[in-house]
Amino acid sequence: MxxxxxxxxxxxxxxxxxxxxxxxxxxxxxxxxxxxxxxxxxxxxxLSSVSARLTALMTLATAVMMVILIVSVTTHVSNGIFQKRLNIVLQDASLRAQSLQSAFDSTVVDSVNGVQDAAYTLISDQRDASAGAGGVGAMLLKDPNETRPLAINEIIDPEQRALITKNLRRAVEQKGGIHWQSVSLKNSQEEKTPGIVVGSRVLLPLVGSYEVYIVYSLAYEQQTVHTVNQVLIFGTVVLLALITVLIAAVSYSILTPARRAAKAARKVSAGNLNIQLPVRGKDELAQLSQALNDMSSYLREQIKDYEELSTLQQRFVSDVSHELRTPLATIRMATDLLYDERDELSPTNARSVTILHRQVDRFDKMLADLIEISRIDASVAQLSLSDTNLTNLVSEVLESNRSLAEKMGVKVELKSFGDTIAQLDQTRVTRIAQNLLVNAIEFAEGKPVEVTVAGCHTAVAFQVRDHGPGMSDEVAQHVFDRFYRADPSRKRTTGGTGLGLAISAEDAALHSGLLTVLSCPLEGSAFTLLLPRHAGQEITDLPQQVENQDLIAARGRWAKEHPEDIILSEELDDTSLELHHLQTDVNSLETDISNEEDSLKQMSDDLPLKVSDDASTQLSPRISPDDSVISIQQRIENLQAEEDQKIDSESEGAV
Known part of the structure; x- marks a missing residue:
């Protein structure tokens, strides 16, 4: 394993x-x-529908209220029916007890058997007579406190004997009168039904005090309550269904402007600003629709202004860059002549000529970058593809920068894996490798730089990994922006316009490739160039040699203590490179500004003052009051001091 x-x-x-x-x-x-x-x-x-959530919430609230209402009504009806039925049962039981006592008092017997026969007859008659009031049984039990020696057999129903509890008998024995207790009966289908047992005392001739218990059933009342519950539940279900449909219809109708606004916002986010929402009424939703209409009109105006400004800026850069080539060529020729004759000049003049020669070279590189970026902006950049061994190309770039690496004290190691032959534009890929390698050497701080070239089935990759100070994700997100520098005060040895990585990213995009960066503070950075092996081929895999698992682990450790520096995905594993196959329908996003000039709505005059102020200030660059203009003489002195320091450091290194 x-x-x-x-x-x-x-x-x-x-x-x-x-x-x-x-x-x-x-x-x-x-x-x-x-x-x-x-x-x-x-x-x-x-989660995606406000109408659904509102309907569900209102239906749930209505259901809860209806359940509370059903419970309240059922309880009230049950208590009312039970209390009414209890009064009837107690009145009937009282009449039965009085009638039974009168019958025993009028009975003339001279033996216990005669009393037994009379008791059977009278209890049976009372059982039958109480059936009209819901009676289902009658029993005669001997009073435990009776001390007479003569006694008759108790008249009981074995199935109903267990209904008479000790508490009920104790109450009848000690307090006298009529007492009752709720019990649970079983009908012929063995189903439980509520019932009432009523007990009282009677005096029998010869044998003394006995207890009479009459059992009443409440099955009819239970059926009545059950019917009421069924009616209430059925009515509640129907009412809930009607309320749900009504709430859904009302919420859908009310939120229609909000759905239109959401759809319009999605169109705006996709780049389609030609929207016009209907505005009905003066409520909050109507105000939202009007605000979106004003926003789209305002954005169209702003985009139009920015496009014009961008066009002017690109044209200015392109024109100035091309116009500067002729005078720069003349200056370079004169500088080369002076530089070739520097040995015959005085030390001061020779040093000035050396500085001039180096700055002209730097100016030439800057001008080349500006011209290249203007070509990219004008969409006239083209590829000159040929089968190229990426390993050999990178090796040549490494050799050309060997002196810079030795000067900076950086060890550069090249590793190659697999087949690295692909269809490339050698000039552009060489420029990408040059930019990445020079930046890595410059920021390595004397630590080793690892250069990896690898190939897989559909792609080739080139990676430069340094172990310098690294970057936070906030900085890494802007490293490919034009003229961006993470630390403007940092002293650079090679200089530059801030366009190197931006041009490299554009060159990678021209190849249908991808240029990415993965970095961690104090652990260094890894710039990876991924290119398709064949022109137009979709990239479906990634060489494992450029995945940088050690850097990913370092990012995870750093994120635990500095979560503001690292953005880690909670659902996906953090990888050094993600493959995206982008299919952009350009025609669906582009709008013909020239055809829409007449249809563009004028920006409202009652826009917030802050928005108006921002719109007016964004059209022209503002110069900070802290900026100052340095004279030409001061610039020459600064450059000369910098060159003197470089020459002295080179002399010390040679010694």
């Missing part, structure tokens, strides 16, 4: 929920649940 790399150890695992719980990764487990729930279609629908 292969050892696990640090990057793999730090990378988030794609384990399931229970594995994360077993590993006691509570935060990751909760995020896993959240991710799984958010992927459900029903939740995605609710």
């Amino acid at each position: 292969s050892a696990q790399s640090p990057a793999e150890a730090d990378a988030p695992t794609s384990s399931n929920f229970w594995e994360l719980v077993r590993q006691k990764k509570w935060r990751q487990s909760l995020e896993k649940i959240q991710t799984d729930l958010s992927n459900l279609p029903i939740l995605r629908f609710f």
Whole structure:
């Protein structure tokens, strides 16, 4: 088994929920649940629709209120029916007890058997008579406190005997009168129904005190309550359905302007500013539609102004760059003549000529960069493709910069993997390699620089990895911007216009390739150029040799202590390079400004003052009051002092 790399150890695992719980990764487990729930279609629908959420919320609130209402009504109806039924049962039981006592008092018997027969007859009659009031049974039990020696057999129903509890018998024995208790009965289908047991005492001839218990069923009342509940539940379901449809229709109608505004905002984000929303009424949604209309008109005006300004700027750079070539050629010829005769000049003049010669070379390189960027802006740059061994090309660039690396004390190591032959424009790829290598040597701070060239099935890659100060992600996002420098005060040995990486990125795009950077503070940076092996071929894989797992692991460690410097994805593993196959429909995004000039709406005069001020100030560059103009003489003195320092350092190195 292969050892696990640090990057793999730090990378988030794609384990399931229970594995994360077993590993006691509570935060990751909760995020896993959240991710799984958010992927459900029903939740995605609710999260993407305000109307659906509003309808669900209102329906839920209505359902809760209806449930509370049903419970309240059912409870009130049940209590009312039970109380009414209880009064009827108690009145009937009282009449039965009085009738039974009167019957026993009028009965003339001279033996216990006669009392037994009379008791059977009278209890049976009372059971039948109470059936009209819901009676389902009657029982005669001996009073435990009776001390007479004579007694008759108790008249009981074995199935109903368990309904008479000790508490009920104690109340009848000690307090007298009529007492009742709620019980649960079973009907012929063995279904439980509510019932009431009513007990009282009677005096029998010869045998003394006995207890009479009459059982009443509340099955009819229970059926009534059940019917009421069914009606309420059915009505609630129908009402909820109607309310849901009504709320959905109303919310959909009310939020129609908001949906139009969202659709218009998506069009604006895609570059289509030719939108005009209908404005009806004066409410908040109408104000939103009007604001979007004003914003689109304002953006069209601003884009038109910026395009004109950009065109003027590009034309100015192009014209100035081309116009400067002729005088620069003359100056260069004169400088070369003076530089060739510098040995015959005085030391001061010879030093000035040397400075002049170097600055003219620098000026020539700057002018070449400006001309190249103007060609790119004018979309006239073309490729001259040929089968080229990228390893040999990079090796030549490395040899041409060997003296610079030795001067900076930087060791450059070249590694090559696989087949690196591809269809390339040698001039442009050489320029990319030159820019990346020079920048790496300059920022390496004396540490080694690793140059890797690798090939895979559909692509070839070239990477320059240094171990210098590195960059935060905020800086790395702008390294390919024109004229951008992360540290303007940093002393540079080679100089430059700030266009090198921008031109390199454009050259990579012309090849349908990709130029990326991965960096970590104090750990260095890795610039990677990925090019298709054949012109027009889609890149589907990436050489493993340029993945920089050590740098990815370093970024993970740095992000724990400095989260503001590193942007790590929570769902994807952090990789040094992501492959994107972009298919942009240019025709769907472009608008014909010249044909829309008559249809453009004039910007409203009542726009906020801040917006108007910003629009007026963005059209022309502003010079900071801290800027100052340095005289030509002062510039020459500064350059001469810098060159003197370089010459002295070279002399010390030679000694």
